[in-house]
Amino acid sequence: MQVMTNGNITIVKDGNVTTPIGFTAGGVHCGIKRKRLDLGYVYSDVPATTAGVYTTNLFQAAPLVVTQKSIEIDQKIQAILVNSGNANACTGDQGLQDAYTMQTEFAKILGIKDHYVAVTSTGVIGVPLPMEKIKEGIQQILQEEHSGADLFQKAILTTDTGIKNIAVQLEIDGKIISIGGAAKGSGMIHPNMATMLGFITTDAKIDYSELWDALKQITNQTFNMISVDGDSSTNDMVLVMANGKAENKTLTKEHPSWSLFIEGLKVVSESLAKQIARDGEGATKLIEVNVAGAENVEGARAIGKAIISSNLVKTAIYGTDPNWGRIVCAVGYSGVLIDPNRVSVTIGPYQVVEKGLPSQMDEAEVKKYLEQENIHIYVDLNQGEAAATAWGCDLSYDYVKINASYRT
Incomplete structure (x- = not known):
């Protein structure tokens, strides 16, 4: 079942980051938390053009540093690895080394270049990552029983009361373009960005500069317009991966369907932003x-x-x-x-x-x-x-x- 938002954009029931062609996801419990899932991934069949926006907090967590440097190499990543329960923030040189280790270990399992893996963490600040548990989790995470977008959506949560996801579809150049999203965020939510992680996937074909401009524009209208408690976190990040597998003509600002793509990206981002705001810690409204x-x-x-x-x-x-x-x-x-x-x-x-x-x-x-x-x-x-x-x-x-x- 699909529900139309307007004549051109369709919201996909139970849509998520794996709705676009070529994306898979999963999650596992590796032991950072006592019981709940705490290590998740998103993977694209091919390297995907990737743009990101990051926290304005000067205490920027080690994984954000690693991810930004990785994307700068050729503006592409192929996988995202996320742990929850530990922010790996204010952890010094060891934290930076641990973030690179997470990247290298997952890249090895996937058989891709190290810098094609983005890493991010969320949870308690100032505590070293339990790297042996994380390494063991990485070894298990691609197993079939740990596969599924719902497992990824649960693995990234901290104090959230539920998962946050959406996907939309629209037609460009005679091709069905999908845009999917997942997010976490409940407390320490304040413009700009808040303590939130957002992951958006699309099978649209688009160059890096246009994708980054689009993300920045939409973030200012959505993620940067929410607040829960006035605190801004060390780990905030939104990433958009575009793998081009829908095989549309490359999207640019001159493309006749550019505004339609922007609107689709806004629908996804606004929905995630509102889901985060509604799930504020202890919130009722x-x-x-x-x-x-x-x-x-x-x-x-x-x-x-x-x-x-x-x-x-x-x-x-x-x-x-x-x-x-x-x-x-x-x-x-x-x-x-x-x-x-x-x-x-x-x-x-x-x-x-x-x-x-x-x-x-x-x-x-x-x-x-x-x-x-x-x-x-x-x-x-x-x-x-x-x-x-x-x-x-x-x-x-x-x-x-x-x-x-x-x-x-």
């Missing part, structure tokens, strides 16, 4: 903030991020308190110059502020609306034509419980 009427997109994005990042807004929504004052407060400290006397705010279908002043509202009705799982906040600045959307979640008592005992 997904918050979508739409900002309109801004003078420019940068301003609209800054205001959207300020609102979804506000702990006062997040706790009010958790408590179903229609305290619109916290929303306009976030607008005011966003750093964007606005005229407060033009601003209007709507919570769901209920207008709560008009031209900077409180609107008459039935507080009981708004409170009832805030009991829903999906909350929409609309802010109209009435100062221009630019708009942006940001996503976040509420902040509950469980967030404190989860993070107070994260290592124990």
